[in-house]
Amino acid sequence: MNTAIGIVLNGLALGSVYALVALGFVIIFKASGVMNFAHGSLLLLGGYLIAVLHERVGFAAALALAVLATALVAGAVDRVLLRRLDPNAAHVLTILTIGVDILLMTDLMRRVGGDLLPLGDPWGDAVTTFGGITVAQSRIASILVSLVVIGAIFAVFRFTPWGLSLRAAAEDREAAALMGVRLARVRTLAWCLAGALAALAAVFLVAFPSPGLERTTGQIALKAFPAAILGGMTSPLGALLGSLLIGVTEALVAGYESELSALGGGFGDVAPYAVMVLVLLVRPNGLLGAKESVRV
Template identity: 80%
Template sequence: MSTAAEIVLNGLALGSVYALVSLGFVIIFKASAVFNFGHGSLLLLGGYLTAVLHEHLGFAAALAVAVIATAAVAAAIERLLLRNTDPHAAHTLTIITIGVDIVLMTDLARRIGGDLLSLGDPWGNGIVEFAGVTVAQSRLASIVAAVIVIGAVFAVFRFTSWGLSLRAAAEDREAAALMGIRLERIRMLAWCLAGALAAIAAVFLTAFPSAGLERTTGHIALAAFPAAVLGGMTSPTGALLGSLLIGVTEALCAGYQTELSALGSGFSDVAPYAVMVLVLMFRPTGLLGTKETVRV
């Protein structure tokens, strides 16, 4: 029983980190109707900056700089590469993000090489034991941090003029523009926020029991993409629900891989996509996604 509890708790911790990443996917999609496949490279950038700066600035200051810098890079991508492209050509914008991902990922992989970088997080390899359950301190910290950060993001959505404008633009961009909402500003701030969330997520994806930051760490963001699709690309709440479901599923498949050996030893890596496909077969718009209506 304690083993099952540990697996579920680790799955919730992993899902909470996925939620930070998938929320970035959803925010950008709501603001600009773009699937940002460059999100993994932003995550890797935030982690890399934290890793190289923490010895000189300390962990907290290094993370703050990394969050700001990653948000600035995300804003620059939107401003310099995407804004002058036809906003109705979503497929073109999506392809551009793939190109951005290749360029950033290649440069960061060259800088990291074969090293494993530590981000200097304060939890180290600490372990907490309670009621027969053993869990890493970093896992508990990831849950607490995700609750605080995601709660703050939802508060921004609900109580700020930017959040109201974002929701209005997501419903009807043309009507929002006619009402005086500055869509360019909405998109840029959305990219900034998504970049900041990716940098925070990098800390917990590389903390113990993970080995550290490596050049392939950015690919983990691809596991959060099914969570965003699963929840519904227009629903932040759906992204949160989908992330928790994906995290627990992945943890269960990894924890019981012996029993699931018939599905292959690496089934936990493809489990997020399997769950996504199964759900979309019955709910094409995702768990909390809304159907698009067309007036004729």
């Protein structure tokens, strides 16, 4: 029983980090209708900056600088590249993010090379034991930090002018523009926020028990993509629920890998996508996705 509880707790911790990444997908999609496939490279960028800065300025300052720099890079992608194209051609902009991801990822993978880079987080390999359950302190920190950050984001959506503008743009961009919503500013701020969340998520994705930042760390963002799809691409709450479901599923598959050997040794890598497909068969719009109405 303790083993199962520990696995679920680790899954919730992992899901809370996936939620930070999935919210980035959702925020950008709500603001512009673009699926940002450059999110993995932004996550790797944030983690790399923390890794190279923490010995010089300390972990807290390195984290702050990395979050700020990643947010600025994400905002620049929107202002310099995406804004030059037709904002209504979301499919073209989505394809462009793939190109951005290739460029950023290639350069960052060259810089990281074959090394494992520590981020200098204060938790290290410390663990906490309670009720016979042993949990890494980094996992507990990931849950607490994610709760605070996600709660703050939900408050921003609900109570700030930018959040109101974002919700209006997600409902009807043309109507929002006619009502005076500055769509370009809303979109750029959405990209900046998504970049900041990606950099923050990198800290917990490479913390213990993970060995450290490596060149393939950015690909972890792809596991959060099914979570965003599961919840419905326009629903932040759905992204949170989908992320927790994906995280717990992945932890259960890894924890009971021997019992699931008939499914193959690499089933844990495809489990998030298997869950996504199963849910979408029942709810094509996602867990909390709204059905689109089309006037004919």
